[in-house]
Amino acid sequence: MNVERLSNRLEAVANHIPEGASLADIGSDHAYLPCHVVRKGRVPKAVAGEVAEGPFQSALAQVESEGLTGLIDVRKGDGLDVVSPGEVKCITIAGMGGALISSILEQGKTKLEGVERLVLQPNVGSFAVRRWLIENGWELIKEEIIKEDGKIYEILAAEKGDPLAPYKSGRLEEGILFGPFLLKEKPGAFIEKWSQELNNWQRILKQLEGAVQNEETVNRKHEIKKKIKMAEEALI
Numbered sequence: 449m450n451v452e453r454l455s456n457r458l459e460a461v462a463n464h465i466p467e468g469a470s471l472a473d474i475g476s477d478h479a480y481l482p483c484h485v486v487r488k489g490r491v492p493k494a495v496a497g498e499v500a501e502g503p504f505q506s507a508l509a510q511v512e513s514e515g516l517t518g519l520i521d522v523r524k525g526d527g528l529d530v531v532s533p534g535e536v537k538c539i540t541i542a543g544m545g546g547a548l549i550s551s552i553l554e555q556g557k558t559k560l561e562g563v564e565r566l567v568l569q570p571n572v573g574s575f576a577v578r579r580w581l582i583e584n585g586w587e588l589i590k591e592e593i594i595k596e597d598g599k600i601y602e603i604l605a606a607e608k609g610d611p612l613a614p615y616k617s618g619r620l621e622e623g624i625l626f627g628p629f630l631l632k633e634k635p636g637a638f639i640e641k642w643s644q645e646l647n648n649w650q651r652i653l654k655q656l657e658g659a660v661q662n663e664e665t666v667n668r669k670h671e672i673k674k675k676i677k678m679a680e681e682a683l684i
Contacts, residue, residue: 476496
């Protein structure tokens with residue numbers, strides 16, 4: 449992967465960035481994503497944010513080597529601390545767990561003023577991101593699921609709007625877990641991911657059946673059985 453050719457995962461993220469929108473890429477690592485979209489003329493300027501010194505220096509070096517220092521501002525800071533309210537129109541956060549992405553958004557809510565699009569790519573725990581979007585007035589407008597190098601990734605794009613709109617044709621709990629758009633489309637990577645999860649839950653249930661049956665075990669079994677039922681219905 450390099451600036452000219454992104455990984456399929458980051459290319460999918462890039463495809464959801466609105467044309468011409470100023471961008472902040474949080475947890476930018478080598479700043480491949482902002483460098484790519486700025487070089488291609490898809491966004492006019494960008495902020496690359498990193499909290500760790502090593503990746504921050506890597507991003508600085510990458511931006512300088514691409515001759516983009518005047519267009520991409522590499523900043524060191526925690527989450528959305530690197531941007532000011534109203535500074536950018538789009539924020540991308542990719543390659544982290546869903547709980548961490550949600551935490552970054554929650555802690556930086558005051559920095560979301562003027563932001564028109566969030567493009568979020570959780571490695572795991574996408575449900576936590578969907579839940580945060582609902583609770584904070586962001587409407588999920590697009591979802592994508594891809595497989596790359598043996599791993600499955602989900603990309604979520606959201607804008608300010610009616611947070612429950614995508615879930616109105618189905619049950620909210622299932623929509624949050626599986627993704628309302630993905631649940632309708634059921635692409636190959638979706639089937640693969642949830643088939644694996646279903647097998648894992650069935651294995652856990654079997655182990656629980658053979659364990660000491662106390663209150664904790666009974667509650668855990670109930671939770672797993674519920675997930676198994678939802679996954680079986682989702683895979684139909």
